[in-house]
Amino acid sequence: MSVPEAQGDGPLIHRRYVFGLLLRLCVTFAAGVGILFAILFFALSRPLPGDYAGVFHALRNLSPFLRPILAISVLVYALLACGSTSALSVYILHKVAGPLYRMDLVLDQYRADTPTRTVSFRNGDQIQPLAQAFNLWIGTLRRDRQRWLATMNDAERHCLQDETTCRAEREEALRKITEDMARYR
Amino acid sequence: MRNPSTQPPRARIRYVNPRFQGPAVLAFAAVIAIGGAIFWKLVDGEFQVAFRQAAIRGHYTFDSAYDIVRDILAWRLAELFAGVFLAGSILVLLLVAAARHGIGKAVDSLRASADRDLSTPTGACPIGEFDRFGGKIDAARSDTLASVMRIRSEAAALAAGGISPAEFGLRWDELKQRIRRIAP
Numbered sequence: 001m002s003v004p005e006a007q008g009d010g011p012l013i014h015r016r017y018v019f020g021l022l023l024r025l026c027v028t029f030a031a032g033v034g035i036l037f038a039i040l041f042f043a044l045s046r047p048l049p050g051d052y053a054g055v056f057h058a059l060r061n062l063s064p065f066l067r068p069i070l071a072i073s074v075l076v077y078a079l080l081a082c083g084s085t086s087a088l089s090v091y092i093l094h095k096v097a098g099p100l101y102r103m104d105l106v107l108d109q110y111r112a113d114t115p116t117r118t119v120s121f122r123n124g125d126q127i128q129p130l131a132q133a134f135n136l137w138i139g140t141l142r143r144d145r146q147r148w149l150a151t152m153n154d155a156e157r158h159c160l161q162d163e164t165t166c167r168a169e170r171e172e173a174l175r176k177i178t179e180d181m182a183r184y185r
Numbered sequence: 186m187r188n189p190s191t192q193p194p195r196a197r198i199r200y201v202n203p204r205f206q207g208p209a210v211l212a213f214a215a216v217i218a219i220g221g222a223i224f225w226k227l228v229d230g231e232f233q234v235a236f237r238q239a240a241i242r243g244h245y246t247f248d249s250a251y252d253i254v255r256d257i258l259a260w261r262l263a264e265l266f267a268g269v270f271l272a273g274s275i276l277v278l279l280l281v282a283a284a285r286h287g288i289g290k291a292v293d294s295l296r297a298s299a300d301r302d303l304s305t306p307t308g309a310c311p312i313g314e315f316d317r318f319g320g321k322i323d324a325a326r327s328d329t330l331a332s333v334m335r336i337r338s339e340a341a342a343l344a345a346g347g348i349s350p351a352e353f354g355l356r357w358d359e360l361k362q363r364i365r366r367i368a369p
Contacts, residue, residue, distance in 0.1 A: 025277065029266055029269050044258075055245045059237075062236050081221075094202075096288075097205045100202060100314070101202045113369055114369070129292050130288055134295050137295045141329065148364050152357075170357060171344045172344075174360075175340075178341045182337070184330060185304055
C-alpha cells in the first residue's frame with residue numbers, strides 16, 4: 001500500500017501544526033523553568049548577615065533548609081509544567097483526537113445500518129484525508145448499489161410483457177449483478 | 186430557508202479522547218517529572234558543596250546565597266529546559282509519526298475499499314488507539330463484504346432457476362431490500 005501523502009490529497013498532519021505544537025511546548029517549558037528560577041531566586045536572595053560569624057553560620061545552616069526548598073520548588077515546577085503541558089496536549093491534540101472520535105462514531109453508525117452522511121471535519125482539523133477516503137468508499141458503495149438497483153428495475157420493466165420474458169430478464173439481471181459483485185473481494 | 190447570519194455560532198468542541206490524549210499527557214508528565222528529579226538531585230548536591238566551600242573560604246564577597254550558586258543554577262536551569270524540551274520534542278515527533286503511520290494505514294485501507302478490496306487487513310500500527318481504530322475499520326469492511334457476498338450468493342441462487350414464480354417474486358423483492366440496505 002502506498003503512503004497517503006504521496007497521492008496528492010494533502011498531508012495527514014501538516015508541518016505547521018507540528019511546528020506550532022513544538023513552539024507552544026517550548027514556551028510552556030520555558031515558563032516552567034522561569035517559575036522554578038523565580039522560586040529559587042526569592043528563596044536564596046535573602047541578604048546574609050553583615051558580620052563574619054553571622055555569614056558563616058548562615059551558610060552552614062543553609063544546607064539543612066536547602067533540601068526542602070529545592071523539593072518544594074521542583075514540585076511546584078513539576079505540577080505547573082505538567083498541568084500546563086497536559087492542558088496544551090489536550091488543546092492541541094484534539095485536532096487529531098476529535099476527527100478520530102468522529103470517525104469512530106461514523107463507523108459505529110455505519111455498522112448499525114444508520115444512514116451515513118458525508119463526513120467532513122472542522123476547519124483546522126488534521127487527518128482530513130481520512131474523511132475523504134471514507135467518503136470515497138461510501139460513494140463507491142452507493143454508486144454500485146444504485147447500479148444494481150437500476151439493473152433490477154430495468155428487468156422489472158419487462159414484466160409488463162409476458163411472464164417468461166419477465167423471468168428471463170430478471171435472471172439475466174441477477175447474473176449481471178452477480179458478475180458485478182464478484183469484483184468485491 | 187434559514188438565514189445563516191442569524192444562526193448562533195456553532196460551539197467549538199474540544200473532543201477529549203482519553204485513549205489517544207491520555208497516554209500523550211502521561212508521557213509529557215513523565216518527561217517533566219524525570220527532568221525535575223534529575224535537576225533536584227544534581228542541584229541539591231552541587232548547592233551543598235558550594236555553600237560548604239563558601240563557608241570555609243572565609244572571604245565573603247557576596248550579599249546573598251543566590252550570589253554563590255548563581256552560575257550553577259543558571260546552567261542547571263538551562264540544562265533542565267534543554268533536556269525537557271528535547272525529550273518533549275522527540276515525544277511530539279514520535280506521536281506525530283505514530284499518528285501518520287496508524288491513520289495513514291487506515292486511509293490506505295479505506296482507499297483500497299473504494300477499489301472494492303474489503304479483505305486486505307488495515308494493519309495499523311500496534312499502538313493502542315490506532316490499532317483499535319484500524320480494527321473498527323476492518324470490522325466495517327468485513328460487515329460490508331459479508332453483506333455483499335450474501336446478496337451475491339442469493340442472486341446466483343435465484344439466477345440458477347428452478348424456483349417457483351411465487352417464491353422467485355418474494356425472494357426478488359427481499360433481495361432488492363437487502364441491496365437498498367448497503368451503505369444507507
